[in-house]
Amino acid sequence: MLHVAEAARVSVATVSALINGTATVSPELSQRIEQAIRDIGYKRNAIARSLKMGTTRTIGLTVPHITNPFFTDVVSVIQQAFDRAGYAVMLCCTDEDLNTQDDQIRLLLDRMVDGLIVARVGDGAILKRIVDDANVPVVLLDRICKGVDTDAVVLDNQRAVFDAITYLINLGHRRIGYITGTSDISPMHDRMAGYREALHAAGLPIAEELIRFGNFHEIDGYNETMQMLSSHDRPSAIFSANNPMVIGTMKAIRDIGLSCPEDISVACFDDFPWSDVFQPQLTTVAQPVQAIGEQAANLLLDRLAGNRDAPPRKLLLKGRLMIRNSCRPLGAIAQSVSA
Amino acid sequence: MLHVAEAARVSVATVSALINGTATVSPELSQRIEQAIRDIGYKRNAIARSLKMGTTRTIGLTVPHITNPFFTDVVSVIQQAFDRAGYAVMLCCTDEDLNTQDDQIRLLLDRMVDGLIVARVGDGAILKRIVDDANVPVVLLDRICKGVDTDAVVLDNQRAVFDAITYLINLGHRRIGYITGTSDISPMHDRMAGYREALHAAGLPIAEELIRFGNFHEIDGYNETMQMLSSHDRPSAIFSANNPMVIGTMKAIRDIGLSCPEDISVACFDDFPWSDVFQPQLTTVAQPVQAIGEQAANLLLDRLAGNRDAPPRKLLLKGRLMIRNSCRPLGAIAQSVSA
DNA sequence: AACGCTAATCTAAACGTTTCGATCATGTCA
DNA sequence: TGACATGATCGAAACGTTTAGATTAGCGTT
Structure with missing residues (x-):
């Protein structure tokens, strides 16, 4: 700016005034200054500006x-x-x-x-x-x-998961696995509350061995799903509380030789852009x-x-339950629902 | 920093020296300064520093x-x-x-x-x-x-697409649709070159109506695929030069009532984290x-x-062709390849 | 005791802006 | 014509650092 001022034979204050429009400067000087700016290729230094302005x-x-x-x-x-x-x-x-x-x-x-x-x-x-x-x-x-x-x-995480789990219950599922992240962050805490609330509202018992904690990553979903599916009394549906972990869940289901939704239903939190293109089309809770x-x-x-x-x-x-085809009706209810 | 200096009864230069370790300062003053920093809760202003340092x-x-x-x-x-x-x-x-x-x-x-x-x-x-x-x-x-x-x-985009298209050709495909972004950027240009090179190397004609230009988005892939599939002489395979557009391609295939890979083979550039979990598992060119x-x-x-x-x-x-199940062998060759 | 050396500390300028208040020319009015 | 308002321009301080160079104190040498 100093160079511009010198080239235009004005003071830096005038240059600043012109650039920021904070004061009127005569057409004559304006022109000289603008010319100088072009000639020199001057660019205002935002760091210096920030220092002075405090923003x-x-x-x-x-x-x-x-x-x-x-x-x-x-x-x-x-x-x-x-x-x-x-x-x-x-x-x-x-x-x-x-x-x-x-x-x-x-x-x-x-x-x-x-x-x-x-x-x-x-x-x-x-x-x-x-x-x-x-x-x-x-x-x-x-x-x-x-x-x-x-x-x-x-x-409203609790409500969203409540709706999703209730949907699974209405399909006839009774043993519903739940894979969550560590619950020291509010969404995980609230989603878990939604899970418990839904089971409670339906009068179903809560099987603590079906609640599994991962660390948000695909590998965690994989490991926890593996363990759940290896048990003698495996769940008929799994809900994953986050998006990367559900990929692990799907891989575990595949690796263990089962298929979704035939053998096991899956739903998860967070929608994928491609979730209605590939099979199975995942039922998800979409966030806005x-x-x-x-x-x-x-x-x-x-x-x-x-x-x-x-x-x-x-x-x-509010979240929105996107119902697709990754969850199957179960048993007697299956007939009426799928009809 | 001025306040710290005053509180510690030293000059700002000494405070600076201590903070940056640019000069030795006596244990006595160090302690006073550190105490003052804690008391005041001083944080160095990185903007002022940047201005002075030029970085x-x-x-x-x-x-x-x-x-x-x-x-x-x-x-x-x-x-x-x-x-x-x-x-x-x-x-x-x-x-x-x-x-x-x-x-x-x-x-x-x-x-x-x-x-x-x-x-x-x-x-x-x-x-x-x-x-x-x-x-x-x-x-x-x-x-x-x-x-x-x-x-x-x-x-090496050209080589990567060359490999992918050659793979399709070896599967028996002759009419291979190609959906690309505008070719004023080098990857699109080079990928296109790879497509042409592969057809040329195999002695196949290049059907210009099978080369379609989109604008990188899902909707473009959808529209272009729709048009290609509506023609009387539709391709048996489609290669999408970018990732979002292939989703559009898949949606178009679904909406038009066809299925992949039974009716049409699909491959694309860029791998998805979930591409080997859902069906069809897309064959892709993975970038490192x-x-x-x-x-x-x-x-x-x-x-x-x-x-x-x-x-x-x-x-x-170098890219890497990830062969999965979204491309089918065609005709006579099918037997030998799938065997 | 005078000297030089070293280590610790300080003073003050600089980085490139913005902006307050001062200066100055110009025109208006009584 | 003198007083005064107005508008354009400028000088200089300030923002919070870093750093070159000055200063000072302490200490060993001769």
Whole structure:
């Protein structure tokens, strides 16, 4: 900018005024300055600007896995929304690891992001502390957090799983396997509650050996499914509480020589873009990814626009059961339902 | 930092020296300073640091679509690599749009990223200009670019498609539909060349009506497949040059009342994580995503480490044909091959 | 005791902006 | 014509760091 000012024989203040339109500058000088900018190929240094202004027009976004189609879609929507608003997005993947997450959030805050969207991992205590003394607005995505009282957008997970399990029960299933992630994050906790509630409402017993804990990855779904199917009294249906794990479930079913839905019914949380193309077409609980991403972005953009003091807003969205052909009616009921 | 210095009754220079370990500071002062840092909860302002140092320890990454599993995987790998190296990653999705891409690259350069990894879109001319006068190292990913002479890591696309089409030909297919994206980007161009080369090598004629151009999205694959299958002389196999479009192809096959592989064989570029679980199990050309991501990251990290003057390095990786069950042998050959 | 050497610490300039308040020319009005 | 408002422009401080070079203190040599 200094060079531009010199070339145009004006002060840097005038150049700044012209660029930002913060003051009127005469047509004559405007022209000289614009010419100089072109000649020199001047580009404003956003870092210097950020330092002075105290805002970077950049937000931080952390998700557990970017390879999980649910997060991929949400990230994509969020990215577009902030793009439109002239913000850059710094993306971090925490890989479901608490320390990684803490490091990354610190990294983002060091870089003075103006706001944060976090699909958190693990215990909220550290997150709470970080968020408290960082002075930026935070939106919790997908996963809320007891101690952290801030904007959030989450699914009504309990209800969604309740509906899915009830659907299986209505098909005649009695022993329904349930594969979940560690329940220290709210969606896993709530989904599990939905499972229990549905069985309870139907007057069915809860077989604890049918509730299996994995670590969100395909391999975990595989291992847990293997164990369940190897038992003498195997379930007739399996519900997987997340998307990568259901792939493991399907592989285990195949490897053990069974087939879906003939021998065993399968449903899972989170829809796949291709779930109605390949066989079996998985019955899933679809999250409104577009809405989730947009709402999260809007909540944060609203705070960034200055609305700092409004009380925390919690948005609870509804999932939708996408019934396809991966679940079979069972026994007597089968006749009436499949008719 | 000023507050810390005051609280510890030292100068800011000493605080800086301690934090960065750039000079020895006495145990006594060290302790006072560390105490002050804790008391105040001081965090170094990375923006101010960047301004002074001329480096942001942040890189920019642009991809056409983050929802395409290929890019998702690569982004994930790259993200991890830079994470390890203490860099942040700014992610942008250009949505295959040239203007969006230009805007985003400018946005990234404004923010003084230290380097750029670009899976480019469209004509390279503007990209070249931007890259030339921005003074940061650039690595081209997946798509090279005539005028832009810089580090790059790409697949040997021509060879990969040649192998896939040859495989189909060996199965007995003679009319092989080919659905591609616009060929102004190198992979589409090269893949097409592989298609033509394979037919040519087998002495087969090239039916131009079987070569269809889409815009990378599912809907394009759907439309083009619909048209091909509605013709009186439909192909016995279809190869889709990208991943989202093949989903459209599969949907079209289903909607038109045919089935794969019984009525029509299908193969495509880019592997899916779930492609060997659901039916039909797609035969695909798998890219070594891990290697691609790592190599791209390494190339850039090497430049960032100071190796600025080395001549541009072009890495050409090999694809791998993953043969599954979505392609059927045809006619007489069928017997011998399937035996 | 004067000197030089080393280690520890500090002062102040610099990075590239924005912005407040000052300056200056111009035109208007009484 | 003098006073004054207006509009355009500028000078300089500030944002929070890093760092070159200055300063100081301590200590061993001669």
